[in-house]
Amino acid sequence: MPVVIAIDEGTTGVRALAVDTSGRPVASTYREFTQHFPRPGWVEHDAAEILDATLAVLDETVRSVDEPVVAVGITDQRETVVVWDRRTGQPLHRALVWQDRRTTERCDELTAAGELERVREVTGLVLDPYFSATKIEWLLRHGDLDPGADLAVGTIDSWLAWNLTGEHVTDPSNASRTMLYDIRRGEWSDDLCELFSVPRSALAEVRPSAGAVGRIRSGLPLPEGIPLSGIIGDQQSSLFGQACTEPGMAKNTYGTGSFVLLNVGETCPEPTEGLLTTVAWQVPGAVLGQPDRSSVTHFALEGAIFSTGSAVQWLRDGLGVLTDAAECGPLAESVPDSGGVVLVPAFTGLGSPYWDPRARGTVLGITRGTTRAHLARATVESMAFQTRDVVEAMTAASGRPLGRLRVDGGASAMGLLLQVQADQLGVTIERSATQDSTALGAAYLAGLGAGVWSDAGEIAATWTPDAVVEPRGDRAVADEAHRRWRAGVERSRGWSED
Numbered sequence: 001m002p003v004v005i006a007i008d009e010g011t012t013g014v015r016a017l018a019v020d021t022s023g024r025p026v027a028s029t030y031r032e033f034t035q036h037f038p039r040p041g042w043v044e045h046d047a048a049e050i051l052d053a054t055l056a057v058l059d060e061t062v063r064s065v066d067e068p069v070v071a072v073g074i075t076d077q078r079e080t081v082v083v084w085d086r087r088t089g090q091p092l093h094r095a096l097v098w099q100d101r102r103t104t105e106r107c108d109e110l111t112a113a114g115e116l117e118r119v120r121e122v123t124g125l126v127l128d129p130y131f132s133a134t135k136i137e138w139l140l141r142h143g144d145l146d147p148g149a150d151l152a153v154g155t156i157d158s159w160l161a162w163n164l165t166g167e168h169v170t171d172p173s174n175a176s177r178t179m180l181y182d183i184r185r186g187e188w189s190d191d192l193c194e195l196f197s198v199p200r201s202a203l204a205e206v207r208p209s210a211g212a213v214g215r216i217r218s219g220l221p222l223p224e225g226i227p228l229s230g231i232i233g234d235q236q237s238s239l240f241g242q243a244c245t246e247p248g249m250a251k252n253t254y255g256t257g258s259f260v261l262l263n264v265g266e267t268c269p270e271p272t273e274g275l276l277t278t279v280a281w282q283v284p285g286a287v288l289g290q291p292d293r294s295s296v297t298h299f300a301l302e303g304a305i306f307s308t309g310s311a312v313q314w315l316r317d318g319l320g321v322l323t324d325a326a327e328c329g330p331l332a333e334s335v336p337d338s339g340g341v342v343l344v345p346a347f348t349g350l351g352s353p354y355w356d357p358r359a360r361g362t363v364l365g366i367t368r369g370t371t372r373a374h375l376a377r378a379t380v381e382s383m384a385f386q387t388r389d390v391v392e393a394m395t396a397a398s399g400r401p402l403g404r405l406r407v408d409g410g411a412s413a414m415g416l417l418l419q420v421q422a423d424q425l426g427v428t429i430e431r432s433a434t435q436d437s438t439a440l441g442a443a444y445l446a447g448l449g450a451g452v453w454s455d456a457g458e459i460a461a462t463w464t465p466d467a468v469v470e471p472r473g474d475r476a477v478a479d480e481a482h483r484r485w486r487a488g489v490e491r492s493r494g495w496s497e498d
Contacts, residue, residue, distance in 0.1 A: 003026060071230070152202055172282045209236075213449070235261055249263050282297040314347065341366060401427075418469040426471050
């Protein structure tokens with residue numbers, strides 16, 4: 001049976017997922033890559049190492065399925081940026097990761113200069129070092145680049161597409177995260193390119209999220225000439241993989257960070273305090289059951305939470321509280337509550353709905369009776385509290401309550417997290433039967449773009465949850481726990497002066 005392969009390039013590693021024509025995952029390979037922290041608040045990746053890891057997992061996956069590959073899709077960590085030389089194909093600096101905070105002061109300067117309103121109106125984003133524009137500006141000013149290089153700048157999807165097809169391309173979902181893309185006009189903004197001193201000629205060509213993106217070149221683990229027919233940012237890909245293709249549907253992915261997305265349909269909403277407006281996807285009309293339209297763009301409201309899974313990694317690698325990340329759930333369940341401990345994992349600042357790059361990680365309420373189990377419990381609870389903060393901002397902005405929330409990602413395997421989340425939100429939580437929803441979304445889009453499947457309805461019919469969790473706790477207890485969390489958040493804010 002022919003397969004579609006998705007490349008899921010995340011923050012800590014890259015996965016290749018093969019999906020057969022029934023929409024069922026049949027093979028998956030994963031490889032981690034190195035995290036570089038040259039200074040406090042700086043986070044970098046080696047783009048060449050990412051490419052090597054990508055080719056390795058592709059090779060292993062293609063060999064394991066032993067079936068014809070008919071299409072390939074890419075999903076990626078979005079705001080992370082690479083600059084390379086088109087002539088040599090070599091990166092000119094380590095990639096600056098979405099978590100990197102080195103441009104905090106620059107964002108402060110732009111805000112003080114009154115640029116926030118313009119940036120929000122054009123891009124749907126806020127002035128924060130999380131996004132790509134100030135990272136690109138920093139690379140061009142301080143990256144010690146070869147002055148004779150033929151510069152290409154892009155997010156990770158562009159870097160991989162360049163190496164797979166020889167074309168410098170991206171899609172609207174990734175472009176909309178750069179702070180250089182006009183989401184209403186659907187094109188790069190000349191004004192913002194000028195503001196951030198980014199030459200438009202160095203940016204990728206923006207093509208639809210599904211369709212004829214490019215063809216795989218020779219000498220790769222993939223068959224030469226097959227279509228690269230899907231590109232989409234990781235969180236939008238998860239929204240599609242969770243079959244949230246209708247307006248009003250929402251998902252949360254518990255990964256390194258957590259990202260809540262609400263599909264708001266074809267009308268781009270006005271800027272909303274505490275939230276981001278982003279392009280969900282741009283696809284041929286037939287994909288969304290509208291064959292009379294050449295192209296349809298869906299938008300999403302997004303709440304970006306910077307640290308959830310990374311907090312578990314910190315317990316393991318930074319404190320030695322865990323020997324394996326999988327221990328976190330059972331250890332947290334071994335105590336009935338956090339014992340009054342509140343952990344705010346603002347290791348690289350706070351995202352939605354606070355947008356405070358100077359916040360820092362905070363642990364409150366420690367006593368002599370505090371154990372590592374209480375720290376694990378407080379870490380799990382922090383994931384649910386941060387999600388509640390975002391969902392409350394979304395419901396206030398949209399004017400309608402959330403009926404249910406679909407979830408995926410590594411931490412969603414924890415039954416405790418799902419129950420705490422249901423209790424905090426007061427809504428049903430549905431966990432996807434496929435935890436690789438991010439990779440699955442890219443595979444679906446690539447397959448749709450190559451004609452493997454007819455439309456999103458065919459995909460949605462295959463989606464099933466493997467767990468459905470209803471709220472059951474005392475609402476007053478949940479609200480009091482959330483109140484204490486918010487008090488902890490206020491103590492974490494504005495801490496860093498660097």
